[in-house]
Amino acid sequence: xxxxxxxxxxxxxxxxxxxxxxxxxxxxxxxxxxxxxxxxxxxxxxxxxxxxxxxxxxxxxxxxxxxxxxxxxxxxxxxxxxxxxxxxxxxxxxxxxxxxxxxxxxxxxxxxxxxxxxxxxxxxxxxxxxxxxxxxxxxxxxxxxxxxxxxxxxxxxxxxxxxxxxxxxxxxxxxxxxxxxxxxxxxxxxxxxxxxxxxxxxxxxxxxxxxxxxxxxxxxxxxxxxxxxxxxxxxxxxxxxxxxxxxxxxxxxxxxxxxxxxxxxxxxxxxxxxxxxxxxxxxxxxxxxxxxxxxxxxxxxxxxxxxxxxxxxxxxxxxxxxxxxxxxxxxxxxxxxxxxxxxxxxxxxxxxxxxxxxxxxxxxxxxxxxxxxxxxxxxxxxxxxxxxxxxxxxxxxxxxxxxxxxx
Amino acid sequence: xxxxxxxxxxxxxxxxxxxxxxxxxxxxxxxxxxxxxxxxxxxxxxxxxxxxxxxxxxxxxxxxxxxxxxxxxxxxxxxxxxxxxxxxxxxxxxxxxxxxxxxxxxxxxxxxxxxxxxxxxxxxxxxxxxxxxxxxxxxxxxxxxxxxxxxxxxxxxxxxxxxxxxxxxxxxxxxxxxxxxxxxxxxxxxxxxxxxxxxxxxxxxxxxxxxxxxxxxxxxxxxxxxxxxxxxxxxxxxxxxxxxxxxxxxxxxxxxxxxxxxxxxxxxxxxxxxxxxxxxxxxxxxxxxxxxxxxxxxxxxxxxxxxxxxxxxxxxxxxxxxxxxxxxxxxxxxxxxxxxxxxxxxxxxxxxxxxxxxxxxxxxxxxxxxxxxxxxxxxxxxxxxxxxxxxxxxxxxxxxxxxxxxxxxxxxxxxxxxxxxxxxxxxxxxxxxxxxxxxxxxxxxxxxxxxxxxxxxxxxxxxxxx
Numbered sequence: 001x002x003x004x005x006x007x008x009x010x011x012x013x014x015x016x017x018x019x020x021x022x023x024x025x026x027x028x029x030x031x032x033x034x035x036x037x038x039x040x041x042x043x044x045x046x047x048x049x050x051x052x053x054x055x056x057x058x059x060x061x062x063x064x065x066x067x068x069x070x071x072x073x074x075x076x077x078x079x080x081x082x083x084x085x086x087x088x089x090x091x092x093x094x095x096x097x098x099x100x101x102x103x104x105x106x107x108x109x110x111x112x113x114x115x116x117x118x119x120x121x122x123x124x125x126x127x128x129x130x131x132x133x134x135x136x137x138x139x140x141x142x143x144x145x146x147x148x149x150x151x152x153x154x155x156x157x158x159x160x161x162x163x164x165x166x167x168x169x170x171x172x173x174x175x176x177x178x179x180x181x182x183x184x185x186x187x188x189x190x191x192x193x194x195x196x197x198x199x200x201x202x203x204x205x206x207x208x209x210x211x212x213x214x215x216x217x218x219x220x221x222x223x224x225x226x227x228x229x230x231x232x233x234x235x236x237x238x239x240x241x242x243x244x245x246x247x248x249x250x251x252x253x254x255x256x257x258x259x260x261x262x263x264x265x266x267x268x269x270x271x272x273x274x275x276x277x278x279x280x281x282x283x284x285x286x287x288x289x290x291x292x293x294x295x296x297x298x299x300x301x302x303x304x305x306x307x308x309x310x311x312x313x314x315x316x317x318x319x320x321x322x323x324x325x326x327x328x329x330x331x332x333x334x335x336x337x338x339x340x341x342x343x344x345x346x347x348x349x350x351x352x353x354x355x356x357x358x359x360x361x362x363x364x365x366x367x368x369x370x371x372x373x374x375x376x377x378x379x380x381x382x383x384x385x386x387x388x389x390x391x392x393x394x395x396x397x398x399x400x401x402x403x404x405x406x407x
Numbered sequence: 408x409x410x411x412x413x414x415x416x417x418x419x420x421x422x423x424x425x426x427x428x429x430x431x432x433x434x435x436x437x438x439x440x441x442x443x444x445x446x447x448x449x450x451x452x453x454x455x456x457x458x459x460x461x462x463x464x465x466x467x468x469x470x471x472x473x474x475x476x477x478x479x480x481x482x483x484x485x486x487x488x489x490x491x492x493x494x495x496x497x498x499x500x501x502x503x504x505x506x507x508x509x510x511x512x513x514x515x516x517x518x519x520x521x522x523x524x525x526x527x528x529x530x531x532x533x534x535x536x537x538x539x540x541x542x543x544x545x546x547x548x549x550x551x552x553x554x555x556x557x558x559x560x561x562x563x564x565x566x567x568x569x570x571x572x573x574x575x576x577x578x579x580x581x582x583x584x585x586x587x588x589x590x591x592x593x594x595x596x597x598x599x600x601x602x603x604x605x606x607x608x609x610x611x612x613x614x615x616x617x618x619x620x621x622x623x624x625x626x627x628x629x630x631x632x633x634x635x636x637x638x639x640x641x642x643x644x645x646x647x648x649x650x651x652x653x654x655x656x657x658x659x660x661x662x663x664x665x666x667x668x669x670x671x672x673x674x675x676x677x678x679x680x681x682x683x684x685x686x687x688x689x690x691x692x693x694x695x696x697x698x699x700x701x702x703x704x705x706x707x708x709x710x711x712x713x714x715x716x717x718x719x720x721x722x723x724x725x726x727x728x729x730x731x732x733x734x735x736x737x738x739x740x741x742x743x744x745x746x747x748x749x750x751x752x753x754x755x756x757x758x759x760x761x762x763x764x765x766x767x768x769x770x771x772x773x774x775x776x777x778x779x780x781x782x783x784x785x786x787x788x789x790x791x792x793x794x795x796x797x798x799x800x801x802x803x804x805x806x807x808x809x810x811x812x813x814x815x816x817x818x819x820x821x822x823x824x825x826x827x828x829x830x831x832x833x834x835x836x837x838x839x840x841x842x843x844x845x846x847x848x849x850x851x852x853x854x855x856x857x858x859x860x861x862x863x864x865x866x867x868x869x870x871x872x873x
Binding site for chain 2: 076077078079080081083084085086087089129131132133134135178179180181231232233234235375376378385386387388391392393394395
């Protein structure tokens with residue numbers, strides 16, 4: 001039991017990711033897919049299908065597959081006041097989303113697998129004294145998904161797979177309060193939720209493959225988090241002391257992904273995917289303090305996200321028998337609302353380019369390397385409840401490295 | 408192999424150093440010239456706050472915040488301010504010098520300790536404070552900020568404003584300290600010394616405020632015709648130095664916490680106490696009825712309006728000692744009304760609240776009328792001289808309902824409103840930033856300039872003790 005605990009701790013440390021586009025979703029869940037425009041739904045090239053399309057898992061060759069890897073997100077957010085020359089830049093820690101997939105082919109009909117991966121997360125650190133400090137100073141959200149999965153291969157034409165998802169993670173938020181200098185509040189807590197992942201894979205011909213995957217929304221419930229007010233002593237009686245508890249709920253939205261891949265010839269493969277992310281479930285962020293519906297500290301913060309559709313293109317070329325190179329492009333629209341854009345989640349309409357390669361030095365091992373660059377278009381944004389406006393621009397550089405083992 | 412690693416490291420370093428380059432703000436002076444800026448006005452321009460003029464308050468003054476932004480559109484050199492020597496500063500209670508106010512604890516007559524404005528140094532030696540204040544800084548001039556606390560429009564033109572020979576209460580020591588020749592210098596002439604290319608003028612508040620804050624007892628409202636003549640003379644003087652500038656009007660007095668904080672009905676009564684008081688006022692009520700007047704004093708269980716003096720009451724000769732009545736909702740009580748006297752010495756019930764702590768409806772009407780007239784004059788003069796114009800009255804009227812900027816909630820409430828400092832009249836640093844942006848907006852609008860606005864959340868609000 002203890003060992004499991006340490007394992008989870010390790011995952012938690014490693015699993016922090018940065019926001020760089022598309023709300024707080026992080027789709028860097030396989031270094032083969034990362035280089036391929038993050039397309040995975042119509043592919044059956046490894047245990048990563050547990051995330052991208054459980055239906056394709058039973059079409060993965062080999063008895064045993066193990067995929068492990070991580071990405072290293074270096075991101076920056078720039079801010080400038082709308083009618084002034086004030087500028088700020090976030091100083092984000094390195095984000096490290098990771099994945100660990102293992103699959104086992106029980107028979108030609110059935111494959112099973114289990115995975116740990118981090119499809120949502122955010123870590124954004126502004127200067128403690130920056131202009132938006134009353135909205136956010138720094139935030140870190142993390143969610144680790146554990147997903148046992150079963151996949152059925154029907155006549156080598158259809159694949160159907162389903163996985164149960166247990167998600168756990170936490171949040172840590174600091175923001176300044178406008179009561180005396182350097183007053184602030186810290187919110188910190190652990191959250192969990194459950195959901196599922198179901199996918200359908202259709203191998204129309206040896207060359208043409210389709211995939212559909214639905215990953216359900218997961219409501220991360222955070223109960224009894226710790227609130228610590230860092231305020232002058234004279235204000236403590238007014239707030240009922242420095243220490244409080246809070247409850248909140250953050251939705252990790254559902255996804256419906258459609259993908260098609262086509263093997264042009266021995267060497268060249270093209271793919272297209274369209275991902276529907278159901279962000280409109282994220283209406284507001286509510287905090288209830290001290291389990292008291294009437295607490296004056298309670299707040300309801302509108303977010304009013306909208307659904308997004310992300311189109312992706314991928315191209316893969318087999319350069320040598322043991323070396324494959326890839327490229328990809330996608331357009332990642334922001335799910336944020338024009339009126340409720342907060343600097344805690346700086347998600348802008350973004351163009352992204354990916355590169356990748358897989359080198360197989362040994363028959364049972366692939367080395368997967370990927371590189372992704374996403375550039376958020378400079379945009380004028382406002383959070384109306386705080387009347388906080390500005391120009392934002394983002395970039396992220398994401399090298400990734402992974403290993404795949406197949407036996 | 409080694410070079411490969413170096414290459415990878417170099418690529419990683421390059422990527423990490425690539426920051427998003429956001430479009431820069433392009434400041435511009437439009438068709439104004441901000442080479443030298445002079446700020447003319449009263450305590451608000453001087454950076455007076457928390458009941459005193461003190462150094463960091465002057466630094467946070469809106470005129471200085473504006474000047475720092477003007478540096479980005481062509482202002483040359485320093486914006487010189489006649490700084491006070493320290494952060495305790497000097498203010499006055501009557502003619503008695505005191506330090507600034509801070510939030511602190513005090514114990515009332517009932518033995519209850521609560522948080523409120525207290526003197527930063529209650530034991531400060533008045534003669535030391537006076538010496539600090541009177542120590543001349545004139546040799547550090549000429550100054551760009553020539554705001555002087557307490558002045559009315561006429562004082563700008565008055566020779567001897569800073570003349571100590573006129574005796575305490577008859578000269579303005581805040582001018583004395585930076586006048587080269589206090590006995591004879593005229594304040595408005597200080598403007599010329601910095602060769603201004605741009606000026607700000609925010610004056611007139613004290614032409615009504617002195618009357619308003621003394622409950623209509625001390626001081627008098629400047630006659631509007633006189634105000635017009637003096638204001639025009641001041642603007643003529645300034646526009647003879649430079650044709651470009653900005654003027655601001657005067658907010659309504661109900662916008663300031665000094666007059667909007669103490670409720671009209673702070674007297675809690677039980678049923679039996681109310682009965683006793685009703686018995687006590689039986690004769691008053693009968694007498695008023697006999698005189699054919701509507702004045703009645705009536706008490707009930709719960710919160711009750713105070714009894715106040717009102718010299719404007721319409722009573723026949725010989726009844727002067729009965730010129731007191733219950734206050735009406737909408738009439739204003741000053742922040743300085745002694746709370747202990749209300750709680751423990753039966754002020755407001757048995758003893759009427761003295762006139763100097765109350766603005767009655769008659770007095771409010773006078774003040775409102777004066778402000779409306781002044782503001783019409785200020786606006787007209789601004790238009791006639793083609794100057795930028797800040798409608799401060801409208802801005803603060805809006806602030807009464809609450810305004811949020813950069814996550815800072817502004818309103819006109821005492822302490823919690825973030826605009827007004829502990830004295831209930833002058834600005835907090837955040838309030839100064841708010842006001843500086845109003846000036847910037849008005850200037851940009853008039854002159855097509857692009858002066859960058861200040862970020863209000865960068866400035867402090869009222870500090871609470873630990």
